[in-house]
Amino acid sequence: MQRRFFPALMITLVLGTHTGVSIAADPAPVPDDGSVLPFPPPPSASIAGQTLQESTMIRRAAPNHLPADAPNILIILLDDVGFGLADTYGGPIHTPTLSRIANAGISYNAFHTTAICSPTRAALLTGRNHQRVGSGTIAERAVDWDGYTGEIPRTSATLAKVLGDYGYATAAFGKWHNTPATQTTAMGPFTLWPTGEGIGFDYFYGFLAGETSQWEPRLVENFNPIEPPHDARYHLSEDLAGQTITWLRKHRAFAPDKPFFVYWAPGAGHGPHHIFKEWADKYQGQFDHGWDQLRERTFAQQQALGWIPAATQLTPRAESMPAWESIPESERPFQRRLMEVFAGFVEHVDTQAGKVIDELERLGVRDNTIVFYVFGDNGSSAEGQQGSISELLAQNQIPNTMAQQRAALDQLGGLDALGGPKVDNIYHAGWAWAGDTPFQHTKLIASHFGGTRNPLAVSWPARIQPDRTPRPQFHHVNDIAPTIYDILHIQPPRVVDGFAQDPIDGTSMAYTFADAKAPGRKLTQYFDNNGSRGLYQDGWYACTFGPLTPWLTVSPGLATWDANQDPWELYNLKTDFSQAANLAAQEPQRLEAMKTLFLEQAQENQVFPIGAGIWLRLHPEDRIKTPYTRWQFDSTTTRMPEFTAPGLGRESNHVSIDASLGPDASGVLYALGGASGGLALYLDRGVLVYEYNMMIIERYTVRSQEKLPAGPHRIEVDTTIAKPGAPAEVVLSVDGQEVARTTVKRTVPAAFTASETLDVGTDLGSPVSLDYFDRRPFTFDGTIDSVKVVLK
Template sequence: MPFAPVPSGSVAGRTLQESTYRPRVPPKRLHDDSPNIVIVLIDDAGPGLPSTFGGEVTTATLDRICGEGVSYNRFHTTAMCSPTRASLLTGRNHHEIGNGQIAELANDWDGYAGKIPRSSATVAEVLKQYGYATSAFGKWHNTPAEETTAAGPFENWPTGLGFEYFYGFLAGEASQYEPHLVRNTTVVAPPRTPEEGYHLSEDLADDAIGWLRRHKAFNADKPFFMYWASGCLHGPHHIMKDWADKYAGKFDDGWDTYRQRVFERAKQKGWLPQDCRLTERDETLAAWDDIPEDEKPFQRRLMEVAAGYAEHVDVQVGRIADELDHLGYGENTLFFYIWGDNGSSGEGQNGTIAELLAQNGIPTTVRQHIDALDELGGLDVLGSPLVDNQYHAGWAWAGSTPYKGMKLLASHLGGTRNPMAVRWPAKITADPAPRDVFLHCTDVVPTIYDVVGIEAPRTVYGEPQMPLAGASFARTLADRTAPGGKKTQYFEIMGSRAIYHDGWLAAARGPRLPWVPGQPEGIATWTPDNDRWELYHLEEDWSQSRDLADRLPKKLAQMRELFAIEAARNAVLPIGGGLWVPVYHPELRISPPYREWEFAGDMVRMPEFCAPALGNRNNVVTIDVDIPADANGVLYSLGAAAGGLTCYLDEGHLCYEYNLFILSRTKIRSESKLPPGRTTLVVTTRYAQPRPAGPLDITIARDGDTIAAGCVPISAPLLFTANDCLDIGTCLGSPVSLDYRERAPFPFEGHIHRVHVAYT
């Protein structure tokens, strides 16, 4: 691929009369009833949430897809988002295509390089070459962070990897109210504000529906492939109050009791076998009874918000399914609905109103979160644009019922086992009983090729292609007893690992537990050689409840040897390579290679990963500006409402704010107004103490004279956001300061000639 151009069938003579006209006829590469294909991927959602499988989050669309098709209760992912997405779209294992961890933590080990190689063409690229129209919506998270600016390069954006159309966000998460969005390769603003009713999940469904309608009008004779990957249920948990209120009081008895209810209901529904056991809570994870009574309303409301958020996205999937039927596509559309790219996420740890606190390693107490929330308006603010809340890890554990693990644990099924439903009315007879064939996300691409009747290409744009790692399960769509998938599959994320083979699973939990704040003691000297391995016979122990390692040491040794073989074959080595940057070498985290920048006064939407680190590096910002009398407006802003810094003018007063994840706001304001005219403003940031999260001294000068100064007591050592940006002359994303939120985007009323930034 690409296929050679079809030569003309006409013969040109000297004149038209002497010429033979015979239009070229492209070869037929697809059969007449080639199906349309839709993949829906939900984010950070475990099997214990949907009502479809015994949970208490209403999922009417998932009910419908299961009821009109078939479901799989042993479908598996990688325990982390970017790796799953890369594998799902290519049919290869995540390490062998350089996606051993999220793109932002890329390093130089081959298995962790952070780019999908050209030797692993996506299913979109292959289907496009065969004549499919292709589109992608929502979360991407497979582009290197340093390549996500409006300047590109664009070859690793969705449109460079086989998708003819893309609308969504490139990072791992986004505000659901004020996201940084891209259409194809152009940065675009959300079509409405939160006050006007905007929500990202709805916008993504709207845009997908619009694309389907355009396809019907312009490309009616072409089949299509659509990949719709919501940012829900990833943090921040953003949803309108009326959706959260549907669940008021439903989780009052806590996650331990919720888990028991879901487990019993899942067995009644036939989603879990009757001999399945409910695994125990890890001793390091808090029981509901351990939560102080005065903190329980906060923890309950966090789960109510998450539940409303999850139901809302399922409704948006339903809107897309309805449109497929309305346009006449539903009958011959192969529709995959995958509930989770990994298990539920415990990255909210003890419950938070600013979920990037955990990534920055800043210790806090739940009481600090509650107190800050009270200042914003109380529990009703949860789910709003003012906070980036995420629930307690106990709810993530409950959302992964009946398993031990959750997201980031590749060792346990709660991190890797996700429900999948498939509908294709033209070919699949509805079957209410789930299929229990062991499948992996790498199996989806070969299944699509099998169904469409094509082979994986040997070369694409001259690049030899690596073999597919997955195996088709197409036969199981029509026949539940048919074989499908493969017998062996490894798992590994940041040192947590497992190997499945022919009904057995061996696993080592690795050095970190996602719900435990900070870095674990001894991780600096961690080696996989010292990890304890567990052994489970999944054919007799559905949920990993009985560890057989001590009873069957020879079997465990065989499984460990098999893992070693698969790890070497798939570029997993070194084990724990994904920890290289976040744990051992944080100084290698993706950042611009520059120490100095020159910006025009209207530069906007520079993703934080690519912007100067104004909040955690010694730096000087110099602004050449014309200031009108009593001026208002943002000079520059980095970050978002849940964390960031900003410099602006308010009625002529120069203001600076450092918003440390809502919990602390350092505000500096000049005593007198700045006189009108052209002037030079200099904002100097220096560490008062050279240590991560150390205090920062801020000095602001006008034409060489200091006009304001202050100290930021605690700083953000890594970054403020995953998806927001640096803006100059305005604040186009989520407003950093509450003081100008009602006036956002609060454009500067004067003229900024230039902004110079330099590290010192």
């Protein structure tokens, strides 16, 4: 992507041969109308004479570029929850806070996201289309085409940057997922971290990756790593609510004259689905009849509430999606419990959002705070496929059976272990499909509204009258930023920090605040994710499913897919709310015209090549990764994200450790990953132990026969893996003598986890091995001088 600088702000120094340094003509003054940010400093009101007696000091007034009644702004964004889940709008999960916002304001039933995490967040925060801002796929799957770099460009300033320049105090809490995975270490670069200069928040507390353990999250405060307490009552969603309340109170104490902008994106209900047992137990028995009947029940309730038009049709299940009746009776308790856990997880996080709303009321600022509650950054997620106790099994395309999973689960405590810290469970894709009622399909599918349509509730007591009549205007997540600019009378700046700005793609929704029947103003919007794509144009929608079927471990034909051969569908949304009646055969000319318009939109917004998001599925060797092949670590090396760490579990490597041991030495020498998958080398009362945790379903452990005596030792681990996913031969040596070996029958081809790390001398976060689970982080009690790693 070409970066454009504003020439009027450039200063040229000219070196003269005789006259020294001269400065070119004065640059044009920076305008004070907001077209160029940051604003120029106000001129001094003081008069400087030659002496103090001849001078007058008048303190310049602080500039104010906002309306006198500028509202506070709170954006709540939940994760991986679909259109048909919240009981606010007819779903099965109790969402009291969403209902509270909806009852105090207005709701939109034709609001859309991008079908996937990072792109939705980038579009929300910038007001631009996701590929225009380099976010055509998630940060971990970034590739080097301009629309897919995973880097929000400086040419598209965020809400935080613009509002901050106008005088807002800004803070973000929870999931970020918009920093390139290789830029998340303690060495940065920090430009694209939430509080980095490229993004602009004043404060951040949360996690940078796409997901994390809710029990032992990999947290960051601004640029600093934070370790949560090892407390059985700790939960990330509760922590995020508490941290937000603390920040709001500090804001009141230190900057009460400033309005605030808070972005609260907790990460629930993205996998892993972690929640206290009592919250899951609230839903015991409520899903016993399976996802097909749940979908029918939800559809009837949606119609009864008037949330969807009376003429809406319930769309059928895809042929490749299993019916509930196909699930063996012996497996159904497992599948039911997975959904009960998910439901409790979502109700719990909605309840935590309510604590933030309570604090706004306690502080007396609720009346002039506009709340955007976006119920989901995409549709419900089918990435759990058959249901799983280790979420990334599916992401790694690792074949497994329900028998393997149930056997592993039985070792952890049976069904009661689901939702707890020893598993990374996620539910069956059938539940996700039911969660997207009445639409077809799920998250990752941009062609159909099961992947992209999410409820939105907006409340602003000072300005918006409560009205439960759904707003039917077609809108998109890129419309939130221009809506905020509109109500603040901010013209989107032409230049920010010297970078000429990309156009805003969104359309303000403010015209709908007082009029549920106002004609829609958003006439065109394209959709694309992993080659699944569509185009909205003035009430019509053309789309094609694309190459990827997220609920299947292997999508048929993916390797030979040709975008030019995709069959397209056509829907008249004015009469067909749920995309139930394909009119492609009846309206071929309209369809062809819309396909042409899609290509024009795609070219303008850097969508090409279509399907770039699946490149790494076909070419995993091109994954975003560290350029290094050798490293030297010591006990100061902790919290190294797996995406930047050596591939100890997937590539041939040699590790050499120089350490000094005491008698009966214990503790972790190094660990990569967490409870859902990883590997660890540790000492337990002098015995050297190596464990390869193959995504919970298999564990390979080997121990030295003898204890290692006290004193200095060189400990080596040699691992040979022929190709990704192949077996590993692991040999342990001490002082040049082999002490143990094992064969890992299959290895992880991509990554153990999304956010766990490599740690030396300890195992921070979720522990790899159950052997030291109750002793975590199981810090080594000797001294580690060096850990050298070489990829072979």
